[in-house]
Amino acid sequence: MKLSSYISVDCVVLGYDSEQLNVLLVERKLDDKVNDSPFEPDWTLTGNHVYLDEDIEEAANRVLYDLTGFSEIYLEQFKTFAAPDRLLKPKDQVWLKSIGMDPLKRVVTIGFFALLATQKVSLKWMGRNVKWTPVKEVGDLAFDHNQILDSALIAIRNKMRHEPLGFELLPEKFTLTQLQQVYEQIFDAKFDKRNFRKKVNRMQYVIALDEKQKGVPHKPAQLYKFSREIYEQTKRELLEFFV
Amino acid sequence: MKLSSYISVDCVVLGYDSEQLNVLLVERKLDDKVNDSPFEPDWTLTGNHVYLDEDIEEAANRVLYDLTGFSEIYLEQFKTFAAPDRLLKPKDQVWLKSIGMDPLKRVVTIGFFALLATQKVSLKWMGRNVKWTPVKEVGDLAFDHNQILDSALIAIRNKMRHEPLGFELLPEKFTLTQLQQVYEQIFDAKFDKRNFRKKVNRMQYVIALDEKQKGVPHKPAQLYKFSREIYEQTKRELLEFFV
DNA sequence: TTACATAGTGTAACTTGTACACTAACTTAC
DNA sequence: GTAAGTTAGTGTACAAGTTACACTATGTAA
Secondary structure, eight states: OOEEHHHHEEEEEEEEEEEEEEEEEEOOOGOOOOOOTTTSSEEEOOEEEEEETOOOOHHHHHHHHHHHHHHOOEEEEEEEETTTTOOOHHHHHHHHTTTTOOOOOOOEEEEEEEEEGGOOOOOOOBBBBEEEEEEGGOOOOSSTTTHHHHHHHHHHHHHHHOOGGGGGGSSBBBBBHHHHHHHHHHHHHOOOOHHHHHHHHHTEEEEEEEEEOSSSSSSSOEEEEEEEEHHHTTTTTTOOOOO | OHHHHHEEEEEEEEEEOSSSSSEEEEEEOOOGGGSTTTTTTEEEOEEEEEETTOOHHHHHHHHHHHHHSSSSEEEEEEEOOOOOOOOOOHHHHHHHHHHOOOOSSEEEEEEEEEEGGGGGGOOOOOOOOOOEGGGGGOOOOOTTEEEEHHHHHHHHHHHHHHHHHHHHGSSBBBBHHHHHHHHHHHHHOOOHHHHHHHHHHHHHEEEEEEOOOOOOOSSSEEEEEEEEHHHHHHTTTOOOOOO
């Protein structure tokens, strides 16, 4: 299959693990490095080329499927990066020449963000090391991937003001404390527990289950679920979220 | 200058003219048409190829400058379109072959929206007919440009919920009725005049000028201006807009 | 049985949203 | 210069939402 080599997708995969918000990073292989310096950053976001007969959404889903084994992950395009000095890897330049194509100087990449609960993921990707890193502790990434990550976080925050994305970071059954923590992490803010719960109570699409948390060394919390159906019906009235 | 032919930008240029929200369309030339049928739509959004040494933001600004003669227009990337069946024009395919490049089947285009007050614009572009069309009366456009327009309107609405984009559609000095009309057009809604003004009054960055409207056949309205400086200082407190 | 940890709950003061109708100021036509 | 036409500009009462704040309840583990 031929690659349209100059178009790629990069996925900012965010996961919440009951403590913090994490981003999925993959370790670079040696032959990915642009020069031989050992000081180049070792970690990148997940991404891949886009095939010629493939839409970019398909390509991003393919990356996520290879990574997690799941295909129903929340995924959304947020920005395209095309600065002329974006780097094409040397091995790709060689390969492009070998098939008679112009080894262009830049790769245009379409940034996607994906949201999921970390426990779902198997963490294997093309034989490389993969790790969750707390978003607040991400160091230098390769290429312009720090910039892509920052843009993703801004896009997610903006979208979360008026769409119920927070639930995508939680398992199907969750506690209100977990929900609150998700929003606190995303917006880097602290909310008042009672006021937060008052607001959730007004959301008819957050439904209390007949079930409690298990295996915790303290009072177990009530579990809730999110109903997208009810949300779709009532969203006109209840649009504002937590920030 | 060589073109990186498979990347283009398309600009959804929106203008407000004291009555309605309009979008700028350009007429196609005959040799743009994919086949000879006279039934193909005659109008498109403005767009162009992206040069190899050019970022996409630069390319979009170039399109806007060619069109309007202005270079300080509010412009923002909103979505990238890359469906495999997006069409490359026949003349471009011929041209790409002539310079030894693979005539790929699709053009990846990055969609931008631009906001301005219509009176600013001179309306000339590459020798073609250009016209403002009320957004509500746009008919069939060429390629997937109706889809691009719809996506732009959704992106603008979402952004306008928490950023002061409405002012970009007005001249520097505007009346509160004009401001209200902009938001009514964008959100396709009617607001109560007194409540709207109450809300504006709370926005310290909308400043009453010592000046009134002129040349209107009725009571002239107070003029106001928007101060981005004050907005930047106070935005944490006053984030919500009109919808 | 006690210590520990987190869950879960209510109220009062204040701010914002909503619904609603008349007078003021200017121009034009007669 | 008077009347008709047009848009500007204003206030109030009620409902809803926001904010700040501290204690009791229920489970586990030692």
